[in-house]
Amino acid sequence: MLTWEMIREMDRSKIDFQSHTATHPHLLQISYERIKYEIISSRAVIEEHLGKRSNIFCYPYAEYDERIINVLKGEGVIAATAEHPDKENLYEIRRVSSAHLATDLAFKTALAGGFPLFYSCKYLAEKLWSSRSYNNISCSREKEAG
Numbered sequence: 807m808l809t810w811e812m813i814r815e816m817d818r819s820k821i822d823f824q825s826h827t828a829t830h831p832h833l834l835q836i837s838y839e840r841i842k843y844e845i846i847s848s849r850a851v852i853e854e855h856l857g858k859r860s861n862i863f864c865y866p867y868a869e870y871d872e873r874i875i876n877v878l879k880g881e882g883v884i885a886a887t888a889e890h891p892d893k894e895n896l897y898e899i900r901r902v903s904s905a906h907l908a909t910d911l912a913f914k915t916a917l918a919g920g921f922p923l924f925y926s927c928k929y930l931a932e933k934l935w936s937s938r939s940y941n942n943i944s945c946s947r948e949k950e951a952g
């Protein structure tokens with residue numbers, strides 16, 4: 807666990823710390839007032855300890871909708887990160903989860919700029935695996951064979 811002293815030192819060394827809510831809730835499952843509290847209070851703590859405004863936000867669990875984006879805009883947050891982004895939208899900037907950087911190879915690949923390709927392939931594989939069309943293709947092949 808990092809101390810605020812460590813975080814201040816890292817922040818001075820160009821590692822940027824931004825808001826990710828106060829209690830890491832599933833934002834789609836809580837009230838509008840609670841969403842505002844989570845965003846406002848987490849930004850206030852960063853401002854208090856680092857002496858700067860947190861203008862970028864990271865959605866817990868990468869879960870968000872227009873209601874949450876509107877709160878961010880209303881509070882002056884200029885951008886947010888999502889897992890499967892629309893590159894044209896500042897509130898859906900691509901992020902890489904730290905869970906995907908657990909090995910030295912993954913971390914070095916990310917630093918070398920190769921991670922977006924890996925991540926895109928992983929996303930495509932997940933989409934194919936879970937999509938109905940994939941199941942239909944399997945069924946069609948079984949019918950053809952049978």
Ligand SMILES: [Zn+2]
Binds near residue numbers: 865
């Ligand atoms: Zn998180």
